[in-house]
Amino acid sequence: MTRTAWISLTTDYGLTDGFVAACHGVIARMAPAARVIDITHLVPPGDVRRGAAVLAQTVPHLPYGVHIGVVDPGVGTARRGIALVTPGGLLVGPDNGLLLPAATALGGVTSAVELTDPGWLAPRVSRTFHGRDVFAPVAARLAGGATPADAGPPVDPDTLVRLPPPVLRRMAGGFTAEVLTVDHFGNVQLAAEPALLDEVGDRPLVADQPAVRGRTFGDAPAGALVLFADSADLVAVAVHGGRAADLLGLVPGDLVTVRAGG
Template sequence: MITLASDFGSPYPAAMKGVILRRSDARLVDVSHTLPRGAIRESAFWLRETWPTFPLATHLAVVDPGVGTDRDVLVGAAAGHTFVGPDNGLLLPAARRVAADTDGAIDWYHADPGDPTSTTFHGRDVFAPLAATVHETVKPAGPDALASLNRLTPTEPTVGLRLPEARVENDRAEGEVLAIDDFGNAITNVPGTVLDGRGTIRVNDDRVPVGETFAAVAPGDPLVTVGSHGYVECDVNDGRGEEWFGLTVGDTVCLDIG
């Protein structure tokens, strides 16, 4: 199984699929091709929340504003999964989350990009064929077989990325918005546990109710929930939390939970 994720929209992902299917009969599953364009950290969040739901797979992800530059091409292996993408931080939070299922160890490699036809579509010319090769190598022989590929050189990622952690002290939490989902929910990095036993809290300048479900408030009304990612989310029932709260990705969120 190969999962595919990108910020390509349509129809470029189909070219990646065609290239893969010339080399592999793997099942293909789309994670998303509308990842936030060029937004590595936000996309990394979505991969981290999605890849761990899958059975063993090769996970291909391309959000690559540096396409065609000398940024490296990264392959990883952890807990039986493999990862393929640009070495710009994109793969790291998800790979660490997947690796946490076992001992946390991740084997990283840089891959020779070969001689791509284009400088602007390495999804088609570099990453898709590489993902097919990784999948076909690992499928019969396991991830250790990657070490035998001449294209791959064991290394550490060149570019690091850690999603920021919120600070929680007594009755205050200070975090930031990691992502906005398609419903308009503003997903913070504040652990949902801070809401335990609270009826209302203040988010920046607004006091809003804590709800277990969106339907805890009337349609159009704001609330905070513990979202499906385990974090505090700023939501509106049947509406867009990002708009009501005036939040966008990267904004600071101060929660007064006293």
């Protein structure tokens, strides 16, 4: 494999403990020339779907590298640790659905391995901190040019764990979609493609609240809802100068109906 200068980290570790620093330290000791991009460490604890969405929407904009994802409520159980090879980069993390959307965004899985070779891992592997003891060491070796196939036995990509598809139901004059993410600004991202906005007109209702269809936040009056295509090319709801999630009382996993206004 080709040596790469880049490793990214996406976790739910937070910023108040030393977990992130420990992963950085392992990488620095094993691959001192590698540069680390912290995508986020503020994924809600155990929220695999949110971590998968953040990772998938970010990695296409990063340089070719090794991307570590650790949102891992099943750590220490029988769930597999895996490395995925794609045309656009390598992915390392738990086999719980977290990595596959990002793999798709990078061109699809061309091969996969289970991380079982003890020579690739920390000398002692904690049952509860595989980010430090499994995934960071593997990523550092891959960044140094090691071959993924040497990390463990091959995995049939068809056996990889997949998250259930988000809910999207089309209906006459609108649709019902699952909330995928709520960002730092309170903008609500839906599991719907922007083409569906053509069915709801310029004055839609979002959860029975009046909104305007726009291209950006300022297309709505101050304090009003605006429905638009976001930077990930998905339908999103925002409030000009406010927080749509708070106004509508929405969290990831909720269902929202968007329909043409009367």
